[in-house]
Amino acid sequence: MAITGLFLITFLIVHCGINALIFFNDGGESFNKGAEFMGTNPLIRTMEIVLFIGLILHIVKGFSLWKQNNNARPIKYAVQNGAANSKWYSRSMGILGTLLLMFLIIHLRHFWVISRFTDEITSGKETLFNEMKEVFEHLWIVVLYVLAMVSLAYHLMHGFQSAFQTLGLNHKKYTPLIKGVGFWFSIIIPFIFAMMPIAMHFDFIK
Amino acid sequence: MSGNMNLTLKVWRQKNTKTNGELVDYKVNEISPDMSFLEMFDVLNEKLITEGKDPIAFDHDCREGICGMCSMHINGRPHGPLQGVTTCQLHMRSFKDGDTIVVEPWRAQAFPVIKDLAVNRSAFDRIIAAGGYVSINTGNAQDANNLPISKDNADEAFAAAACIGCGACVAACKNASAMLFVSAKVSQLSLLPQGQPEKQSRVINMVAQMDAEGFGSCTNTGACEAECPKGISLSNIARMNREFIGAELGSEKY
Structure with a gap:
């Protein structure tokens, strides 16, 4: 979980960085350039496959971990006060991950399928920026995306620092730093992502 | 004595590893706040024995927090509500008169229940x-x-x-x-x-x-x-x- 998780975190940085180009508010010019580069560069396209492998491994491993851990306690407690000893999101990684997976299916259907499996964007009929504009016209989709980013924030809040602990990277000097960076990363990245549908919907970006 | 407590206990009773268990209600009266949690169980067991009933099996040994034998899951937390103490060092002053306390054994596939609150570690x-x-x-x-x-x-x-x-x-x-x-x-x-x-x-x-x-x-x-x-x-x-x-x-x- 740790290795694939950290790999997916690096993907989030790239994804967030490219998409943040919409905030230049230049009618999507720089964003469309970025999207075209990501869609055509052979190295990126290869990494896309690696990314999917990483994502699938993360999901499969997460599921088997959930099953194994569920079996480790066949008879549950009548009363268990988890709040007394741990954070709710640390105990809910499976549920948060499942929510994110459901979001990802919708999200991929919105943008990835259009740009890879139809010729709408490659033929120049449509740009990815306009596609974003169109999708985020619906308020319920904006709400869905924002809620998904809340899930992502909590998933990262546990996952970021947990990955380092799993890999044995615990150190008196560096662990507080890792935890601090993890905390802010978990807030800033989902916040930037969440601002995208909001800005599009309310026409802050034209 | 003033300050003594009347409590309701919900205790996991299980005959042996193979049978299913259940939570059973017990009333304990006149419990001194100075008693340890295990002493409260001793009082309850004395009462059960006098009544000709099967006393509750629970692990305990040194009763001074160093042997690691006691193993009660109290109100949803191992060793009860305090930090840094074992069950034997938990005192009844941590509870209030009229409280209901749920006591369960450690629950894990790898720790099968031997009887009641005693698990095989x-x-x-x-x-x-x-x-x-x-x-x-x-x-x-x-x-x-x-x-x-x-x-x-x-x-x-x-x-x-x-x-x-x-x-x-x-x-x-x-x-x-x-x-x-x-x-x-x-x-x-x-x-x-x-x-x-x-x-x-x-x-x-x-x-x-x-x-x-x-x-x-x-x-x-x-x-x-x-x-x-x-x-x-x-x-x-x-x-x-x-x-x-x-x-x-x-x-x-x-």
């Missing part, structure tokens, strides 16, 4: 037998100063060795993982020079035994550290992970 013994030792050839003991140990390492090894193997970490963990226990036992040896020769095989064998016993995996929730009566640190788990990864990659054994 010999899985821990088998993990220790798998590698939690140092092999020392017989002969005269050498001078202690021949083995230089830094104070920091000695302190950290000692802190890890404070683990009494009660199993509260397993009980607290949502995954019933034994990582805090195993990592404490790995750390107390690998931090010292005497533990070095068997360092790689120790971590590999102990982790393999831990998995074979059916404990869950660590997802770093930190519940174990928060509930450990001896304050064993999560940094031990990271150390064990580090050593395990190193041993898996570096060892020439398959």
Whole structure:
């Protein structure tokens, strides 16, 4: 979980960085350039496959971990006060991950399928920026995306620092730093992502 | 006496490993706040015996917080509401008159219930037998100063060795993982020079035994550290992970 998780975190940085180009508010010019580069560069396209492998491994491993851990306690407690000893999101990684997976299916259907499996964007009929504009016209989709980013924030809040602990990277000097960076990363990245549908919907970006 | 309490207990009763158990209600009256939690159980058991009923089986031994025998899951927390104490050191002053207290055994696949609140923790013994030792050839003991140990390492090894193997970490963990226990036992040896020769095989064998016993995996929730009566640190788990990864990659054994 740790290795694939950290790999997916690096993907989030790239994804967030490219998409943040919409905030230049230049009618999507720089964003469309970025999207075209990501869609055509052979190295990126290869990494896309690696990314999917990483994502699938993360999901499969997460599921088997959930099953194994569920079996480790066949008879549950009548009363268990988890709040007394741990954070709710640390105990809910499976549920948060499942929510994110459901979001990802919708999200991929919105943008990835259009740009890879139809010729709408490659033929120049449509740009990815306009596609974003169109999708985020619906308020319920904006709400869905924002809620998904809340899930992502909590998933990262546990996952970021947990990955380092799993890999044995615990150190008196560096662990507080890792935890601090993890905390802010978990807030800033989902916040930037969440601002995208909001800005599009309310026409802050034209 | 004034200040004495009347309480309702919901206690897990289970005849043996094979039968199903259930929570049974008991009323205990005139409980002194100065009693320990186990003494309150003694009072209840006396009453049950007088009534000709089967007393509640529970583990206990030293009753001073150092043996690791007591193992009650009280109101959803191992060893009850206080931090850094075992059940035997929990006193009734931590509760209020009229409280309902739910008492369950440690719950884990690897800790089958023997009877009522007593669970079989010999899985821990088998993990220790798998590698939690140092092999020392017989002969005269050498001078202690021949083995230089830094104070920091000695302190950290000692802190890890404070683990009494009660199993509260397993009980607290949502995954019933034994990582805090195993990592404490790995750390107390690998931090010292005497533990070095068997360092790689120790971590590999102990982790393999831990998995074979059916404990869950660590997802770093930190519940174990928060509930450990001896304050064993999560940094031990990271150390064990580090050593395990190193041993898996570096060892020439398959």
